[in-house]
Amino acid sequence: MRRDLAQLTSREYDLIVVGAGVHGAWAAWDAVLRGLKVALVERGDFGGATSGNSLQMLDCWPSPPRLLDVASLRTSLAETATILRLAPHLAQPLPCLLPLRHGLKQFPPLLNAACRAHSLLRGGMDEPLPPKAKVIPAAELGRWAPEPLVRGARAGLLWHNGQLDDAQRLCLALADAAWRGGAAVANYVDVREVITRNGWAVGVRARDVIDDAELEIRGRAVLVAAGPWTRELTGQAPRQPQWALGCNVVLDRPIGRAAVALRSPFGRHKDPLRGGRLLFMAPWRGRTILGASYRLSLGAPQRPAVWADDFLTLLGLFNRACPELALQPQEVCSVRWGLLPLAQGGVAPLGGGLSTRPQVRAMAISGGPKRLFALSPVELTTARALAQRAVDLVLAHLGLRGRACRTARQPLWDEPAALTANPPSAIDQASLDRLAVDYGHNAAQVAALAADDQALAQPLSADCPVLGCQVAFAARREMAARLADVILRRTEMGKFGPPPDEAVRRAATIMARELGWGDKRLDDELTLARRAFFLTRQVRQAQGQPLKRFIG
Numbered sequence: 001m002r003r004d005l006a007q008l009t010s011r012e013y014d015l016i017v018v019g020a021g022v023h024g025a026w027a028a029w030d031a032v033l034r035g036l037k038v039a040l041v042e043r044g045d046f047g048g049a050t051s052g053n054s055l056q057m058l059d060c061w062p063s064p065p066r067l068l069d070v071a072s073l074r075t076s077l078a079e080t081a082t083i084l085r086l087a088p089h090l091a092q093p094l095p096c097l098l099p100l101r102h103g104l105k106q107f108p109p110l111l112n113a114a115c116r117a118h119s120l121l122r123g124g125m126d127e128p129l130p131p132k133a134k135v136i137p138a139a140e141l142g143r144w145a146p147e148p149l150v151r152g153a154r155a156g157l158l159w160h161n162g163q164l165d166d167a168q169r170l171c172l173a174l175a176d177a178a179w180r181g182g183a184a185v186a187n188y189v190d191v192r193e194v195i196t197r198n199g200w201a202v203g204v205r206a207r208d209v210i211d212d213a214e215l216e217i218r219g220r221a222v223l224v225a226a227g228p229w230t231r232e233l234t235g236q237a238p239r240q241p242q243w244a245l246g247c248n249v250v251l252d253r254p255i256g257r258a259a260v261a262l263r264s265p266f267g268r269h270k271d272p273l274r275g276g277r278l279l280f281m282a283p284w285r286g287r288t289i290l291g292a293s294y295r296l297s298l299g300a301p302q303r304p305a306v307w308a309d310d311f312l313t314l315l316g317l318f319n320r321a322c323p324e325l326a327l328q329p330q331e332v333c334s335v336r337w338g339l340l341p342l343a344q345g346g347v348a349p350l351g352g353g354l355s356t357r358p359q360v361r362a363m364a365i366s367g368g369p370k371r372l373f374a375l376s377p378v379e380l381t382t383a384r385a386l387a388q389r390a391v392d393l394v395l396a397h398l399g400l401r402g403r404a405c406r407t408a409r410q411p412l413w414d415e416p417a418a419l420t421a422n423p424p425s426a427i428d429q430a431s432l433d434r435l436a437v438d439y440g441h442n443a444a445q446v447a448a449l450a451a452d453d454q455a456l457a458q459p460l461s462a463d464c465p466v467l468g469c470q471v472a473f474a475a476r477r478e479m480a481a482r483l484a485d486v487i488l489r490r491t492e493m494g495k496f497g498p499p500p501d502e503a504v505r506r507a508a509t510i511m512a513r514e515l516g517w518g519d520k521r522l523d524d525e526l527t528l529a530r531r532a533f534f535l536t537r538q539v540r541q542a543q544g545q546p547l548k549r550f551i552g
């Protein structure tokens with residue numbers, strides 16, 4: 001995948017997709033598969049906003065409120081099965097456990113309904129499906145979760161969600177698939193406005209963030225999938241407050257096999273956003289991801305205010321829900337946050353809290369330009385289905401109905417090519433196995449870079465197993481334009497907290513060589529990359545503060 005802005009601006013597209021979060025990336029690939037000429041532009045990096053900071057669960061939880069919306073529950077189940085099938089290297093089934101402390105007597109009707117609905121809705125779907133939900137006895141709980149989390153529980157509800165290994169890699173894989181199918185794809189292109197002529201959307205005006213240059217991209221239709229920023233770009237009247245800030249943290253502590261759901265001490269009735277009734281602790285790459293807490297997002301969506309206290313509050317909620325956990329700030333290896341839309345009316349009790357209704361709109365319906373479309377997301381689980389709806393709508397407006405969507409059948413994964421049969425000698429087998437998991441069919445190409453240049457076969461430092469060839473591959477083939485892209489989104493360097501400085505410097509040197517950076521640019525990139533861990537460091541330094549303070 002190459003960033004070619006000359007090509008981007010040299011032709012007219014059938015569809016310009018603005019935003020390469022999970023929705024925009026699915027939409028671009030879908031449109032390519034249906035024969036459209038597509039441009040996909042992203043003002044930051046692929047999946048670098050809310051998509052890359054979510055809990056990464058493909059959510060099939062048959063909760064009582066969701067049982068009332070059977071269609072949405074069925075879509076979630078079907079989409080989870082689809083992603084597990086299409087991208088087995090990026091998603092796995094995730095057992096989830098809700099310990100039931102009050103015994104079965106208080107729960108049977110709802111629980112039985114939930115389990116039965118789960119089984120019924122799975123009927124007729126393709127494999128691989130998450131196994132059926134069931135109630136398990138207290139004696140079995142220890143098989144799934146550590147003792148403190150299930151202490152005092154008399155039974156447990158066990159069901160399966162899916163879990164993305166890395167939502168940013170999913171966005172990258174989709175953008176890459178669109179590019180290989182002929183789309184023009186570019187990150188660090190900030191769309192400033194939609195260009196209209198005689199009431200029709202005919203393109204976008206944008207800025208190349210890297211070289212600070214103005215760009216004009218021409219298209220017959222524009223789909224804005226810019227998450228929280230969609231309303232501004234599509235000229236919808238600002239509605240305050242519109243967004244909730246959601247926070248997760250990754251903890252340097254393993255948990256058992258299952259994600260454990262704990263009842264939030266806030267409770268739904270006390271939470272003004274009617275958000276996290278359940279808090280989740282999910283196993284993730286040998287660590288634990290905790291989420292989520294929500295509050296109103298203050299300030300414009302361009303610059304939401306986020307503080308260390310937001311993450312300390314989340315730890316406090318978990319400690320209140322299960323005091324035996326005794327979570328400490330210094331255990332936090334990374335913090336993540338994103339914005340979620342609020343339902344019409346916003347805050348409870350008058351408003352509906354977090355939005356549960358994803359939307360695709362032709363802006364012409366509300367007096368906006370023709371062939372301008374806006375996508376309002378709710379969750380990444382159903383992003384493929386929502387993108388399909390968006391592309392259906394675009395095709396109808398372009399007079400191209402009848403081109404069937406193929407994204408539910410088209411794998412994002414080929415088996416890695418003979419990586420173990422003929423490994424480049426300098427890379428050890430454990431690293432080769434890791435490359436196969438992380439890069440799928442591209443793994444052989446990553447390893448081949450090290451065969452050409454043996455120095456790239458080495459880990460970046462003694463305590464950072466990422467190989468030099470991964471950094472070179474990110475720059476050459478994965479459109480990493482900044483050092484932070486490599487550290488946060490192309491490799492595991494910064495996934496679990498600030499990486500060792502020696503590894504950062506070595507990665508910066510490889511990037512500088514690949515992309516022709518001078519000394520000043522190299523220094524700027526190092527500064528920016530280190531700044532990315534500012535909040536994590538602040539949270540860790542809160543060591544010893546009484547967490548109780550944050551939740552009163």
Ligand SMILES: Cc1cc2nc3c(=O)[nH]c(=O)nc-3n(C[C@H](O)[C@H](O)[C@H](O)COP(=O)(O)OP(=O)(O)OC[C@H]3O[C@@H](n4cnc5c(N)ncnc54)[C@H](O)[C@@H]3O)c2cc1C
Nearest residue numbers: 019021022023043051054055057191227246338378380381
């Ligand atoms: C804390 C938290 C936990 C969550 N957990 C889950 C979960 O477990 N399961 C689940 O299914 N969902 C979860 N979600 C919801 C899910 O993450 C979001 O619904 C989803 O990621 C939204 O995707 P998106 O592509 O619409 O938005 P984004 O990922 O925000 O993508 C929009 C993109 O548009 C780009 N953009 C914006 N303006 C411009 C512009 N002017 N020009 C070019 N590009 C632009 C942005 O840079 C961004 O990359 C969670 C959300 C949060 C906040």
